[in-house]
Amino acid sequence: MTPQQQERYSRQILLKDIGDAGQEKLLAARVLVIGMGGLGSPVASYLAAAGIGQLVLSDFDVVDLSNLQRQVIHTMADIGKFKVESAADTIAALNPDVSVTALPLALEGEQLCEEVAKADVVVDCSDNFSTRFELNRICVASRTPLVSGGVIQFEGQVSVFDSRDEASPCYQCLYKPVAEGEGETCSRIGVLAPAPGIIGSIQAVEVLKLLLELPTLTGKLLLMDAKSMEWRVIGLPKDPNCPVCSGSQPA
Ligand SMILES: [Zn+2]
Helix, strand or coil, X not given: CCHHHHHHCHHHHCCCCCHHXXXXXXXXXXXXXXXXXXXXXXXXXXXXXXXXXXXXXXXXXXXXXXXXXXXCCCCHHHCCCEHHHHHHHHHHHHCCCCEEEEECCCCCHHHHHHHHHHCCEEEECCCCHHHHHHHHHHHHHHCCCEEEEEXXXXXXXXXXXXXXXXXXXXXXXXXXXXXXXXXXXXXXXXXXCHHHHHHHHHHHHHHHHHHHCXXXXXXXXXXXXXXXXXXXXXXXXXXXXXXXXXCCCCC
């Protein structure tokens, strides 16, 4: 690390679970973030601030005025720009140590497989079920840990699916595929501005802990109800009949 990096990351290097060696791991890491909206904004901002060396950001959408209520990585000046380009500009201004690859497209199929395989951790900040299920299948197949988050109205949830661990459930152990268009979305029923900020920040924490080999939410689901401000952690068992992750298990 350069003297400037030592200073930039000094408060984090002070943590006994991190130190110089941990910070070097973060600087050497590559993280793929799918979606640069309400969750992707805090995820990418905190991972960049924390010194993740390579961030790959994917989102096909452009910034719209109605995004700014919660997608805090973008500003008025970014309206009409690709979200990944707006996010890359914000990150460049925050921390030039971070190399950002901005992919202004719906990452899927072969290209998604390649990006997942190159990543140390994948973060699901998407807003639709087809992406969530496809991303989960690819992460299980390539044994890449996946940090999943979701928000709606006053509620949110986070989990880690770490398929390097034989006992870990996957996203599909928790949810069964639904027809596209089903399910509630923020654009239909709304979301409180800081809710994705809270959940995305927790996703960023889980990414850092995966890279630092600290205990994570693997096998657990964290649930937030911001209206009552009640939080719960429930155990998330692996589904022995899961078509995605059970096949790799010995009978
Ligand atoms: Zn599964």
